[in-house]
Amino acid sequence: MRKRITGAVLAVVALAAVNAVSPSILAQTSAQTSAQTAARTPARPGAAQAPADLSGVWERIGEIDLGGPGLGRGGGLGTGGAPNFGFSLEEPSMQPWAQERYKAARKGAASVRDRGLETMDPIMYCMPHGMPRIYTTPFALEIVQAPGRVIMMFEALNQSRRIFTDGRKHPAGTPPSYMGHSTGQWDGDTLVVETVGLIGNDQTWLDTLGHPNTDALRIVERIRRLSHDSLEINFLFDDPKAYTKPWGGRKIFQLKPNWELMEYYICEDQFRDSLPKIRRAFQE
Amino acid sequence: MGTVPDRTSRGFLVLLFLLALAVTSAVAFWPGLLAQTPARPRPGAAQAAPDLSGIWTGNRSVGFAPDAGAEAAAKDIAAGIVPWFGFTLEEPPMQPWAAARYKVNREGLEPSEVGSNATNPIMYPYCLPEGMPRSYTISAFEILQVPGQVVYMLFERNHQVRRIYMDGKKHLQGWKPTFMGISHGKWDGDTLVVETENLLSLDGFLWIDSFGHPFTDALRFVERIRRIRPDTLQIDFTFDDPKAYTKPWNARKVFQLKPNWEMTELIVCEDHLQERFLQDMKSGKPAGIP
Numbered sequence: 140m141r142k143r144i145t146g147a148v149l150a151v152v153a154l155a156a157v158n159a160v161s162p163s164i165l166a167q168t169s170a171q172t173s174a175q176t177a178a179r180t181p182a183r184p185g186a187a188q189a190p191a192d193l194s195g196v197w198e199r200i201g202e203i204d205l206g207g208p209g210l211g212r213g214g215g216l217g218t219g220g221a222p223n224f225g226f227s228l229e230e231p232s233m234q235p236w237a238q239e240r241y242k243a244a245r246k247g248a249a250s251v252r253d254r255g256l257e258t259m260d261p262i263m264y265c266m267p268h269g270m271p272r273i274y275t276t277p278f279a280l281e282i283v284q285a286p287g288r289v290i291m292m293f294e295a296l297n298q299s300r301r302i303f304t305d306g307r308k309h310p311a312g313t314p315p316s317y318m319g320h321s322t323g324q325w326d327g328d329t330l331v332v333e334t335v336g337l338i339g340n341d342q343t344w345l346d347t348l349g350h351p352n353t354d355a356l357r358i359v360e361r362i363r364r365l366s367h368d369s370l371e372i373n374f375l376f377d378d379p380k381a382y383t384k385p386w387g388g389r390k391i392f393q394l395k396p397n398w399e400l401m402e403y404y405i406c407e408d409q410f411r412d413s414l415p416k417i418r419r420a421f422q423e
Numbered sequence: 424m425g426t427v428p429d430r431t432s433r434g435f436l437v438l439l440f441l442l443a444l445a446v447t448s449a450v451a452f453w454p455g456l457l458a459q460t461p462a463r464p465r466p467g468a469a470q471a472a473p474d475l476s477g478i479w480t481g482n483r484s485v486g487f488a489p490d491a492g493a494e495a496a497a498k499d500i501a502a503g504i505v506p507w508f509g510f511t512l513e514e515p516p517m518q519p520w521a522a523a524r525y526k527v528n529r530e531g532l533e534p535s536e537v538g539s540n541a542t543n544p545i546m547y548p549y550c551l552p553e554g555m556p557r558s559y560t561i562s563a564f565e566i567l568q569v570p571g572q573v574v575y576m577l578f579e580r581n582h583q584v585r586r587i588y589m590d591g592k593k594h595l596q597g598w599k600p601t602f603m604g605i606s607h608g609k610w611d612g613d614t615l616v617v618e619t620e621n622l623l624s625l626d627g628f629l630w631i632d633s634f635g636h637p638f639t640d641a642l643r644f645v646e647r648i649r650r651i652r653p654d655t656l657q658i659d660f661t662f663d664d665p666k667a668y669t670k671p672w673n674a675r676k677v678f679q680l681k682p683n684w685e686m687t688e689l690i691v692c693e694d695h696l697q698e699r700f701l702q703d704m705k706s707g708k709p710a711g712i713p
Binding site: 194259261264265266267283284285290292296297298299300301310313316317318341342399400401402404406407409410411413414417420421 | 476523524527541542544548549550551552567569571575577581582583584586594595598601602603625626628685686687688690692693696697699700701703704
């Protein structure tokens, strides 16, 4: 717990520091950082043979709202320019039915700092967040790289996800799933990941703001280490059934070399609450 | 090329002989190595950890239908083999309260069937993750060994992650109990020895296996994990939970390598939860799970 609190405090301090500088300086700094990174990184002619190292425990950075009426714990704005609960400040262009769903899910929400309506939220029914929503929880993730695949492990629900980098294709005819099927390839120091085969269709939200998605959703992630301790993911969401055109977002994560991921479950408390009833069933 | 080696070659052969003698003596007189499987003698055990990686399953039945499972389990039990969903055929010595719970969990069931749906914590509406050690009795898993100080076990059910810390330090001390607990490991020759503690038992209502044996937060267990053949993983368990059992008990499970499997997704209660959710959404009166 102490580590997490320290992390939160650090993040807030970091944000204050970031807020103090102008956007142009910010842009310069990040450009400079990438240039420095590029200079430090030896040219990799055999990028496919020697992939970049993305491994580590990563925590999203930016403001962290500690909750409050209508807010939902873990809101605020991320350093990557996206709300913590979503991927973009800019509203994507939705199909009419999707717009309607989104409007219902935003009832009572004042801004992008607020999460979607809890009573309509699939995770309140103990379902997993799935992809890509799992990136919009306040919990950290860990990346490890093995031959032929990159594994992402999320503190939220203690779940994992495989990105196959061995050249295989998405399998045909597999039932849709919460994590979908992900393949990746290296583009220089960037891991480009394509994910398809997601459940969608009213059973998941695309983000914690409450944007809908369908099983037609195709996600492209460009994952890159901006510096040793900073990870950037650029997202592209292509779901013609729910959106009139592809849209995207960007998230920035900070390396937490001394963090250990813990477990977080949504519905653990529900069982605890049921214990008296269960005891009666056992005639105890 | 003559039949009699010249002086240089003879010298070389003598050197080779001495070298071979040195190596074989080292192997023969090094007790650590003798204790290992003969499959792969590894003089540099500490430097090169044995490879346990791969996708492993303890499911001996074909297919995943519950009936297929029960059939295979019945066959296993008849042959004296521990079925996939259990750790032991010999009844572990339970404390009275644990025996009473176990009786309820098995009411009206054949030995080849998993514990009662009514009290099974992974069933609807509870839908809790299996956690450790029960995951071994219900899910395929992948062992991932990557450079670093952690061995990862990725279970197919719920995409669950288990970390075994290998750096010799104590991790996550003083943390609240979790479904996976906290695991520390070390290599003993070709065997990964893992100690797990700090397990969540929810007042002893979670199950240690899929038969329905209870356990408490006092449970600590030791695993000795070894690849006895290239395609076979053997785990010897010692379970020590004095609150639920009158003495520690042992178990052995064997898992088969599935080199061509790709892990799919299996979320507990998925269908029930989706149905319930969609029903509520369509009714216009969403309320969440009761």
